[in-house]
Structures are given as C-alpha cells and as structure tokens.
Amino acid sequence: MSASSIRPEYEAVGEDVLSASTMIAARLHAVGSPMQLDELPLPAPRPLDVLVRVRACGVVPNLSNVLAHASHILPELCQPKLPAIYGLDAVGEIAAIGEQVHGIEVGTRVYVNPGRSCGSCAQCRRGNTNACQDYALQGYFACRPEARQTLDDYPYGGLGQYLTAPVSAMVPIPDNVTFDQAARFGYLGTMYSALLKANAGPGTTILVNGISGTLGIGGALLGLAMGVDRIYGTGRDRALLERVKGIAQDRIEVFSLADGSIARWVRRRVDEGVDAHIDCMGPGADPVTFADAMRALRRGGISVNIGAIGNAVPIDLHSMMDNGITLHGSGWFTTDEAVRMAALAATGALDMSIFKTQGYPLSKVNEAISGTAKRDGGFSNFVVRPDQI
Numbered sequence: 591m592s593a594s595s596i597r598p599e600y601e602a603v604g605e606d607v608l609s610a611s612t613m614i615a616a617r618l619h620a621v622g623s624p625m626q627l628d629e630l631p632l633p634a635p636r637p638l639d640v641l642v643r644v645r646a647c648g649v650v651p652n653l654s655n656v657l658a659h660a661s662h663i664l665p666e667l668c669q670p671k672l673p674a675i676y677g678l679d680a681v682g683e684i685a686a687i688g689e690q691v692h693g694i695e696v697g698t699r700v701y702v703n704p705g706r707s708c709g710s711c712a713q714c715r716r717g718n719t720n721a722c723q724d725y726a727l728q729g730y731f732a733c734r735p736e737a738r739q740t741l742d743d744y745p746y747g748g749l750g751q752y753l754t755a756p757v758s759a760m761v762p763i764p765d766n767v768t769f770d771q772a773a774r775f776g777y778l779g780t781m782y783s784a785l786l787k788a789n790a791g792p793g794t795t796i797l798v799n800g801i802s803g804t805l806g807i808g809g810a811l812l813g814l815a816m817g818v819d820r821i822y823g824t825g826r827d828r829a830l831l832e833r834v835k836g837i838a839q840d841r842i843e844v845f846s847l848a849d850g851s852i853a854r855w856v857r858r859r860v861d862e863g864v865d866a867h868i869d870c871m872g873p874g875a876d877p878v879t880f881a882d883a884m885r886a887l888r889r890g891g892i893s894v895n896i897g898a899i900g901n902a903v904p905i906d907l908h909s910m911m912d913n914g915i916t917l918h919g920s921g922w923f924t925t926d927e928a929v930r931m932a933a934l935a936a937t938g939a940l941d942m943s944i945f946k947t948q949g950y951p952l953s954k955v956n957e958a959i960s961g962t963a964k965r966d967g968g969f970s971n972f973v974v975r976p977d978q979i
C-alpha cells in the first residue's frame with residue numbers, strides 16, 4: 591500500500607500495522623476443499639471506505655452449508671469469486687480511513703455490517719437498502735446474480751486480518767460489549783429487524799418458532815430487551831428449551847414441537863393469540879410447524895420469517911385475509927437497526943452474557959466451521975480470531 595493512499599491517522603494504530611504491507615487471510619480455493627492461509631497485499635480503503643483490523647469473526651452454522659453446496663440449494667445464489675475470503679460477522683478496530691471519511695476515528699471498535707448495496711437505485715435512494723437489486727452480504731453471498739459487482743467490489747470477508755468496507759456499514763461497539771460478543775450481532779440484528787417489523791415491545795406477546803437455535807435465541811434476548819410482555823418459544827431439544835426458559839423464568843414459556851400443535855399450546859395461554867410470530871426454522875425443518883405457528887396469531891397479527899425453511903409452507907391465505915394477518919420475509923438488517931440494537935447492549939437491556947465463546951486461531955478456521963455441527967444450540971458462539979495465526 592502506498593503511503594499516499596492513507597491518512598496520517600493510520601499511524602495511530604501502532605507500529606505493527608504501519609509496517610505491514612501484507613496480511614494473512616483464510617481463503618477457499620475450490621468448493622468442497624478446506625480453506626488455506628494465504629499472504630495477500632493489505633487492502634487500501636477507497637475514499638468512502640475504512641480499513642478494519644479484524645479481531646474476531648463470527649462463524650454461523652450455515653457457513654458450512656454455503657461453502658459446500660449453497661448453489662444447489664439456491665441456483666440464483668451469487669458467491670464470492672474463488673479464491674475467496676469468507677466471513678460474515680467481522681468485528682475489530684478501524685485501522686485507516688479513506689480520504690472522504692469523517693465522523694469516525696481510527697481505533698474505534700466496530701462491528702462491520704456485511705450488507706452492501708449500490709447506493710444509486712430507487713430503493714437505495716429511499717433508504718430501503720436491503721431491497722437493492724444488487725444487495726449482497728460481504729464475505730458470504732448474494733441472492734441474485736445482479737449483485738456480482740457488489741461482491742467483487744468488497745472481496746474481503748472477516749476470515750482475514752484486515753478488510754475494507756464502506757464507512758456507512760460501521761456499527762460502533764459499546765465499551766461493555768466484547769469483540770467475541772459483538773461477533774453475534776449478525777443473527778441478533780436479523781432478529782432485531784424482525785421484531786421491529788412485528789411491532790414488538792411493551793404490551794405485546796411474541797412466538798419464536800425455533801427459539802433455542804443460533805438465530806432464535808435472539809428472540810429471547812431481544813424480546814426481553816425490547817420490553818415484550820411474554821415470549822413463547824418452540825424447539826426440539828427439551829434440555830435446551832429449559833435453559834432458554836431459565837434466561838427469564840417469569841417471561842419465557844417453552845414448548846417442544848414433539849408435543850403437538852403450537853397454535854393449541856399458545857391459545858391455551860393467551861386466548862386471542864399472540865401479536866407476533868418470528869420463524870427461525872432452517873432448511874430441514876417441517877414446513878407444517880410454520881403454518882401451525884401462524885395460526886397462533888391474533889387477528890391483525892404479524893408473522894416474520896427469518897429462517898431458510900427449505901420446503902413450501904401450506905399457508906391458509908383465506909384465513910389470513912379473514913383475520914388481517916401479515917407475513918414478512920426478512921433476511922438481514924440495516925446499519926441503523928444494528929446501531930440501535932448496540933444501544934440496547936450499551937444500557938445492559940440486551941444481555942449477551944449467556945453466550946459461551948469457542949475461539950479459534952485463523953489456522954484452525956476449518957475446525958471452527960465444522961465445529962458448529964456440535965454446538966450447544968444458540969448458546970454457543972464460534973469465533974475465529976485472525977490476530978492469532
């Protein structure tokens with residue numbers, strides 16, 4: 591990197607960064623093969639970008655699916671060009687800023703929202719950046735082939751020592767939140783956005799289908815943080831469900847999917863039904879449970895799907911019309927939503943102390959990815975720390 595490409599503030603990070611011209615990153619060279627460590631030139635931030643020194647990168651269970659066979663699940667899926675640096679949930683410190691960046695300092699601890707959009711289309715102009723045709727998740731994938739350039743423009747995922755990303759994607763991390771905890775902001779933010787869409791808050795009840803998983807457990811933590819009266823959660827593993835209930839015995843109730851109808855269970859507790867249903871079911875889940883959960887909604891209730899359920903769900907559209915039910919699909923969150931969620935963590939309302947981190951050095955990245963198969967439900971927090979080789 592040339593000295594002219596960065597601002598003097600770059601020096602503030604320390605001699606080790608200042609002298610570095612290369613970085614180590616884990617890269618996927620071929621689908622189905624393990625990642626390998628490569629030495630690459632240190633990326634330079636463009637005028638509206640920042641350079642982030644990655645301290646931790648969250649590893650979600652779905653990463654192994656994406657790496658192995660995502661293109662079979664979703665043929666339209668657009669993935670980073672190989673060899674590629676993956677890594678969805680990067681956190682670290684700002685190490686350098688582009689020429690036109692102001693308002694954020696070198697050294698700021700940040701979560702990098704991986705959601706990239708074009709900035710110039712009608713949806714981006716309206717601030718609805720997640721609806722951009724070119725929307726992509728940096729270091730992960732995009733759902734449409736139109737997003738190829740977006741992925742090409744930001745080819746650095748969190749499984750490398752540095753990455754560049756737009757300044758508009760920076761989510762400052764509160765002092766009371768560790769890098770490891772902030773590496774969970776991705777799926778937590780996805781839940782937070784869903785709960786906002788469902789108008790969750792004081793005076794409301796929510797049902798989270800799949801509450802004990804990596805995605806669903808955010809429904810318990812954020813439902814509590816946002817002041818939801820009562821949280822109803824379903825899952826398969828009874829022991830995990832009991833631990834989720836243990837987060838707040840007086841406000842969380844749990845139900846095993848092996849014990850019958852979700853709607854019947856909910857309506858025995860709240861006759862008119864719940865205000866909101868957030869569904870977190872993954873690709874292998876029984877789609878009937880989704881439709882069953884929707885029947886637990888009150889008239890005018892809101893259902894938000896944030897799970898990648900793989901099979902068609904038998905939804906009763908007639909009943910939805912009769913009862914004024916809304917169904918949203920919601921895939922990620924905006925940077926603004928993530929900043930507001932971070933504010934909940936700053937006050938302590940969002941308590942992330944339940945997460946148990948399993949940290950891996952960069953050289954053990956393949957073990958981290960395969961290790962998620964043996965996770966302790968949503969309580970596990972898998973992170974790779976690129977600082978440690």
Ligand SMILES: [Zn+2]
Pocket residue numbers: 707708709710711712713714722723724
């Ligand atoms: Zn756009």
